[in-house]
Structure formats: structure tokens, C-alpha cells
Amino acid sequence: MERSEIAQRVTKVVARVLAIDPAEVLPASNFVFDLGADSMKSIELIAGFEEEFSIEMDEDRAREVQTVDGAVDFIAQLVQ
């Protein structure tokens, strides 16, 4: 899967879970600091990515991912 496609689908999941405009979801956005994800939303985000990409994410490692770009990189490793 192309990185740009992953990025597009990640943006869609983030906007849906955090109930924000997709335009606000930038590559460098920090889930907590910029987008306001609390601990509950972080779990929902991980679940959203797993469903979107039909993957299983290690929760501890996934929680270390702080930015949208970081999530795209992390998911790219799993879908290859």
C-alpha cells in the first residue's frame, strides 16, 4: 500500500474518532497536544486503525506513537 494512501486513511480515522475537521489533521500533529486525544480516545484511535487496515497493533508500542506521521510509519510497517 502506498504511503500516501495510508496517510489519507489515517487522517480519515483520526478526524472521525476525535470528531474534528480532517483539515486540522496535519502530518506533524501530536494526537494529545494538538488534537486533544485523551487516554480513552487514544484507545479508540488504535482500534480505529486496526479496523481500517485489518491489522493488529501492539498496544504498548502503539501508545508510544505521538504524531500522525508516526502513526503512518507504524502502520506502513504492518501492512507490508
Added chain:
Amino acid sequence: MPDFADASTDKLASIFAPRSVAVVGATRVPGTVPFDIFSNILKDDFQGTIYPVSPSAKSIAGVKAYKYVLDIPDPVDLAVIVFPSSVVKLALEQCGQKGIKSLVIISAGFREVGGAGVQREDEILQIARKYGMSFIGPNCLGVINTDPAVHLNASFARRMPAEGAIGFLSQSGALCTAVLDYAHAKNIGFSKFVSFGNKADISDIDLMLSLKDDPATRVILMYLEELTQGAAFVDAARRIIHEAGKPVLVLKSGRTTQGASAAASHTGSLAASDEIVDAALRQAGVIRCQTIEEMFNNAIALTYQPLPRGRRVAIITNAGGPGVLTTDAAVHERLELAQFSDATRDLFKRSLPVTANIKNPVDVIGDARADRYRVAMSAALEDNNVDGALVILTPQSMTDIETIAEEVCNVASAHSKPTYTSFMGETDVASGIAILQRRNIPHYILPESMCRAFARAHDFSVEQARRLTPAPTYTDVDTAAARAVLDGAVDLARGYLSPSDAMKVLEAYRLPVLRTGVARSPRDASAIAAQVGFPVAMKVESEDVVHKFDVGAVLLGIDSPASATAAYETIVANVRRHQPEARIDGVFIQQMAGPGEEVILGVKRDPAFGPVVMFGLGGIFVEIFKDVAFRIAPIPVEHVRAMMQEVKAFPMLTGARGRPHRDIAALEECLLRLSQLALDCPQIQELDINPLIVRDQGSGCAVADARILTASPQRSM
């Protein structure tokens, strides 16, 4: 060492009294720390402007929110950071860019969790340094200032305390919430209330010094779990007590691990860390409390009532038994029962029933109403022989509790001497206690607590007025000679100095070392013994033999050249039999000290407090009885005397039961010289002079044996 003098007022001013506060990381979810802190600032009527900063909310509790702190259009004095630890550094960067100089970092997940948390704490400290910001926390409950002009509750405590004169500083946030609840029930107010958490930047010492100059704070209470900068803490506490006249009360829990390193000397094993803390707090003039209850019992006395000018108390009671209990408690606390003047006794005779006891304790009898309490209290407090009143009430059927409580308050507030009360019981006396607490008359459930609080208040009164004589600096010492010997041992990583080297170090500081020599052969022994002067003591010179008495390597009272030759051979033979592998460098010969009392002097270098000096009595039993006292070097002269008097067996040196009076002045000089040696020579890790023989008055002391453990080069401070 950081400069605490600069730290206090300026950098804390905008933390305690900001004109505007940003809550960075606020959320809209009630019951969470970020929401509750914002909500507390809002509902507790903060007098400045508040800005919620939230990445996802447009407003919180009806207040417009900002996505970033940089979006706030106005200047911000204080930022309260409530973001998760992973993004605190991002928040700090923006606060720095915004020009905010003061922060309270509530977030947990830093040094207290170890590992990555330690790194995170170092990172935020670096960012704060980069922008010249100061912060309280991380990992704390927050800050409260009850000043009506500010009224800031930047914490997640359940309630804002009442305004009062007590400043409370706590290392534990959870304890703060319990204390607030406790204080609320007893109508105790606070000036400032701070949970300082990990104290990564602003320390407990900075905070206590800021309260020194805070006009709203009259008494400082601290809960501490560690004292990492012990010497600086002692210095700060002394300044607060003596320069500002404010009492400092400390509840210190836990045992530091700093002092738990393997200790080989007597002093090392006796100077457990908590005993050092105890000694240091005493030396500082701090009132150390064992429980929260004791802390507040003392605090209300110190805050609400004049300090007692003496220890003479008048006990006024409506029941005999509680009067006796209070008398016992007073005597236990070394208070004195005042002897009333004739005029007071006459007044009692005229005004009280014939069955009343007009001696101290004054029993106004079980059917007493407010008038009898008024007469007894007024007369007692006006008597020049009385320094304070302790008022007891037990609830009889005819006792008008509330009226008596009001009358006690009226009389107390009309006098400049302290009144403390104990309305004994619970349900029936509750309304009376409420009146006393509302009118700031200290009340105690138990007479014992009341007497203890009176004694501590008087102790503080004495401490505050005391001017200490600094330790003298002896100019006749040879610091270079002592350091040369010690450096030699450090370079060779020898640990213990040989007995002769230990004596050289002590001799360089003019401690009364006996003449000595080392014999390398039996013939040497007779000549050297004659030189140092008979009678002599002889012991093996060997680093390998630590417990010399146990292996027959010490012989005493040798009084002729021939005996010295024989003793040399016996000692060498004994060592070879018991410890064949031991290297023998010769036999150490020392002039004998003559008759006197044996004491132990010691030094232990503590990581937090620096050199700690120990004094105790009696060579071989010192570790069994632990009858020893400690002080932090340098020791003011008055504390040298106090530490000697703290030792229970001290009267053995001062003529108890017909024993000779020993040379206390010489002993005092030995302690002061030892203190100077320990300060001048950081190579000394532990030191025992055991025993020091204290001869009769005017005859001086003699160092009979000494051990010095040097710090390894990397441990050297």
C-alpha cells in the same frame, strides 16, 4: 549548592499571586484532574483572569478556550500544566515562547516512575532553564493562596481552605487533601498551601524561604519524605526562626537510603539516617512532629496564642481527676505548676466555693458555671507567677458548656498570656469546642496534647530568642599535615588509616594524642616504651587485624623495658596463632592515658548533611545502649554543650553519686576541634575516637584509640 537566597520571593511571586493563569491541557470532562483544576480556579473565585488551553474544546465551563497557549492574546503570569507527561515538554516550549516565567506542573509520570520518566524530567528542566522559567512540581497537587486579593486554588483538592496564618508545604499531594479535610473540621485556615511534588526546580527550601518573607504566614508546616539538601535546609530553617521569628514544624516520614551504606565504625552504625535528621532538625530549632495531629496541635498553639514567656502553668478545671491527669502531663513535659501569689489565693477564697481547691490545679467544682471560670482564669492570668492557663472542662448535667466556652474566649482574648483548653468528651462538648475553634482558642481532646503543645510553644519562644555562639576556628591546627596523611591513604585506596597515621591526623588538629611509637623488634620495643614514658599500652600494627583485643594483640600497663620486650613477643605470637595470614608491621606503643571516664567521639560524613559529629559515653557499651547524641558540623558552642547533656549518662562526668568531676571544658574543645577537622578534611568518611579518656577537672583528655576510614577517591566529596 544553589543560591537559595535569590530563589525565594521573586520567582515565587507570580506563582502565588498571578494576575492571569492559563490551565494548559484543560478538558471538558468533570472528575478529571485537568477539568477539576480549571473548575477549582473558577469556582473558588480567583481574582485574576483565567484562560483554559485545550486542543479540542472551544470553551470549558463557559469560558472561551484556546488551542495553544500562544493563541492567548494577553500576557500570562502563571501556567498550570495538566497535560499527560508525554507532551509536557511541548507545552513548556510554547509557554517559554509566550514569555511565561512561572509554572505549576501537575502532571505525573516523571522521576517518580523511574526510567523514561527521569529523562522526561531532565528534559523539562532544560527547557525551563532555556527560557528562564521556574516551576513547582512535577507530580504535585498544586498551589493554593487564600489571600482575598488573589484567592487562587490551582489544585485538585476538594476544597479551598479558609484564610489563615499557617503556610503548609508538602512533598505528598495525597497528604495535602487529607490535611485540608482535617483542617476544615477544626476550623484551621491557611495562608499558602503548596504540594511541591518532585521539586525538580523550585525546592522545599525555596518555598520555605518565600514564606519567611510572606506577611500572611506566621507559622510554617512541612511534610517531607526526604531531605536531600540537609545542610541548606538547616540553614534556611534557622534563618526563618531567627530572622523572621516564625516557627517551622516538620513531619518527616520514611528513612533515607543515603545513610544506609555499609558502615564499619561505631559512629557509622549508630548514626542511622533518621537520627541524623532528628539531630539536624533540633540543631536548626525546628519542631519535629511525629503525627499530623501533633503537628496541628502545636501549630494552633503557635498561630493563635501569644508565646508563653515561661513554663509556669495554671490549671483550671471543674473536675479533680482530669486536673491530676493534666498535672501529670505537665510535669512530664517539664512544665511547672505555678505557685499563686497571696493576692490570687485571697481572691480565689473570696470568689470560689469553700469546697473549691484554690491551689494549682484550681478545681472550680463540678457545678461551676461561667462566672467561676471567669474569676479563676482572670485571676490566674493576671498573676505574675503564671505564664499561661490550661482550662479543663468536663460536661456535668448543670455545666453550661457554650456559655463557659464563650467566657473562656473572652477572658483569653483580654490577656497577653496564652490560654489552651481541653473540653473533655465528644458529643456533649462539641458545641463548646466549635465555639473555641471558631474564636481561635486552641482546643485539645487530651490534656496530654495540650501540655505538649504548651511545652513546644515555650521551646520555640526560647529558641527564637537564643543567639548561638558560632564554633570557634582554631588557628593552631596543621591542615596540610592532616590532609597529606589522608590523601596518601585515599591514593592507595587503603580505607582505614593505620593507628599511627590516625594519630598523626588527630595530632595535626591538636587533639590530645598520647605519645606513641612503632617498634619493629623486641629490642625496639623496650627503647620506644622508655621514650614515650611508662606505663604504656602495646598493640599490633597491622591493617589485617581489626579486632585486636579478641586475638590478644593488645596488652596494657607495661611498666618496664623488660616487660615491653616480652609484650612485643607475646603480641606477635598471639596474632600468628589466631590470624596466621595477617601481615604484621610491628607493635604500636602508646603512653597510657591514666584514670578518667571513657567517652566516644565520632564523625560520619552524611550525603545530605555533610560531617555529623557524635558524642557518647562508655567505650564497649556504646552500641548496646545507643546513648549517643549527634550534631551537624560546624556546631555552635551551645549545641556542643546540649549534645553532651542529651546523653543520659552524662552526669557520670559531672560528679554524679560522688564520682569525680571530669574536665568538661577539655572535652568540649575536643568536640569543636574534631568538628573543624571533619569540615577541613573531606577525605574523612568515618572517624571514631574510642575511647577518649576524660581526666579530672583541669587535667585534660587523652585520645586512647582512634580509627579513621577514608573515602575512596570517587566517593570523596
